[in-house]
Amino acid sequence: MNRVAAEAAVFARSTYLQYVALFQWATVRGYVAYKILLPVTQILFFVELGVYAAGRQNALYFALGNALQLTANAGIFGVIATVANERQFGTLPILLGSPANRLVTFLSRAIVNVIDGIATVVVGLLVTVVLFGLDLHHGNLPLLGLCVIVMSLTTAGLGLMFGSIGLVTRDAIIIANIVYYVLLIVCGINFPVSRLPGAVQLISYSLPLTRGVQAAREAAEGASLQQVAGLLGGEVLVGLVWAFGGYLLFRVLESYARRGGLQEAY
């Protein structure tokens, strides 16, 4: 009983810390800049680029792809920033020193960011509807929603992996930037994965987003759950593998730190 209470307390405390950390930079101006301006301009830029190459009739392909990629905005930047904040404020040793369940502690980092990711995509989709006339009348909206939730979770899973790596590097935000834009290239956001070299396609399919975006594109055109179940299942699996890998790495680094080998983590 005591144990559960202690874990709940740590979970609540670390979730709260992340909330505070998140909203520290998400002042009203910060939120407008990074959660509205940035996503909207990303969509605009790549849509216009696509229009230049493929004509106005293909604008939706680019708009939808980039709107969906916004899940990674929170999943990657958010989670990595959370870890960076823990380092900066020195709360990490407190977490590590507590008797709380490691998995719970670890996963709690992703919570706020998953919710934030969903909100960002909603902004992005609204923009595509308003500016580019994304027509969702024939789309399977509940399924599209499910895809968005799944991708917010899977990108956060990837984020957890890089968050753990972020424990040992000072420049986690740089890693976040690179990962974010690599996803933009390899996950079929602006051009089909099939155009990438074979080896890179292997990478594409071992990352989140690739299958999810494909499923969401089909859902937007009215596909049923059965039709995309395989894609979504694969997406979930990939996300779980990354999250689990991140957790393992976290545990390895933790025990390493305890033996005094990891000054950086503190």
Added chain:
Amino acid sequence: MESAAIEARALRKTYVTTRGVLRRTRVERIALRGVDLAIRRGELFGLLGPNGAGKTTMVKIFTTLLLPSSGSAAILGLDAVKDPWAIRKRIGFVFGGERGLYWRLSGLDNLRYFADLYRIPPQISRRRIAELLDRLGLAGRERDKVEHYSRGMKQRLHLARGLLNDPEVLFLDEPTIGLDPVGARELRLIVRELADTGTTIFLTTHYMFEADAICDRIAVIKNGSIVAEGTPSSIKGVVENQGVVEFEVVGMPADRLVGLRGLPGVSSVVVSEHDLAQVVTVQCARPADVMTQLGMVLGGLTLSKVSSREPTLEDAYVQLIGESL
């Protein structure tokens, strides 16, 4: 007549900030409420006050970083509001703490950069930098990156930077903050030396012993107003009656207490029960005199743990700052 090194007349500063995004509200905070000060050339002047009293604000106005809301400030006879460029060439300043240096550059590069920004001709700056590195004990380490410096070395590098232009007036805002006792002592010695060679120094601190140890003259600032000014010993005069004699005794009769109160210079006697014993605290002007007369007044009783101390600047400070808190 030569003008004062630093002069402030009715100096006031009110910070205006706005809060909120949708409904913006103006928040005013008064940092200085009409300060008058005059500091002679060559003087080592200490401004003593708690956090938030307005010390940094005053230094920033003197160093031309900040404009006063009203009143005037003059450095070497030059108006701090109208003549910032002339003043900047002739003063130096060091703010306490580790910030204010380029950590990823070497100490030498930091100094060279600021020497150029201070527009010191290269043949002069080369010599000065070598001198300063030597004098501040940084020679040999000047090519290391600042991030590998100890706290004390960083602070001495700060001081070297502040001295690059051979300033006539040097401002030091809490220069020993965060230094270990040895580092702080070293720095105080250097500062005293500087003053002895003729540099006017304006130093702020919230350590009274620091001011007591090195300053020629002190002002105590509280809440934006100067509440006392003078030499360290004259300021201690504020607390004439703050000497203390303390001892423990068992079973002291009440009449002895009266005798104790009757001793010359005693302002109060407080007795507190402590298990079987009583702890007696005597406040007085001259603790040494009271000590010699204790035996006479309390003859026959066994005293233990007798102690006494002279009034310190700290007592004066606490009294000045604590008053009407």
Added chain:
Amino acid sequence: MSTLIRAAFSAFRVSMRLRVVSPYAYLNWLVFPLLFTTVGLYVLSRPGAPVSHLAYGVLGGGLIGYWTVAYLDGGNGIQDERWNGTLEQIFAVPTPLVVILFGKVTGSLLFGILSFIPTVALAYFGFHALLPHVDALRFAISLGVLSFSFFAIALTLTPLFALWRWAFQMLNGFELGVYVLCGFMFPVAIIAPWAQGIADTLAPTWAIRAIYAATTTEGAHDYFTWWLAAIALSLGYLVGAYFLYRLVEKHARMSGDLALA
């Protein structure tokens, strides 16, 4: 005078040295441009897209890198100085802020223009994309005009960043919008007319129009008009910058905002 030039040169040198050891600088001049070049060339070389569009993929990433370093690095540099506590110091020296920033911005431009090396190499080796019809002289002049316009913008914006952190945040968030308006990776002609109106007030837009025109024999080639427009707008920014510097110096001394709050 000579001490002022020395001060500017010293600021230039220090900004270069800080940049060489800062991982963010590499993100801006190397990594981002390469990533954008990759996406750009994939999209622009999609089956059925006109070959003439490829020039935008070859140069677009480099232009993005150049711009990002020119102004974003300047802004980041100012924020760093604020965190370091050195912003206040460089403000209180007998060298005017504009001289110091002149040195810093020149450093940014020199570093930023290096972006073209990795991006053009990637285009050539990765996508076999080339610029077949470059008019070298006009291209070089246009690049010079672009550099001047970046210089003017960076010099104008940096003091703004010193004073109002949120201005930097906003422009940071709007970064890709600038790419759209300046036509870094596709012609401004394809965007909405009202947005083109905004784009025309930006000096780089005109210089970039000239740069891309110098890579092809097709279309209009009004170089003189474009160069003139870019230079005139840049000069206009510099006039604005003059007042801005006075405002910043005054405001900073009123509010004491240069220290980190």
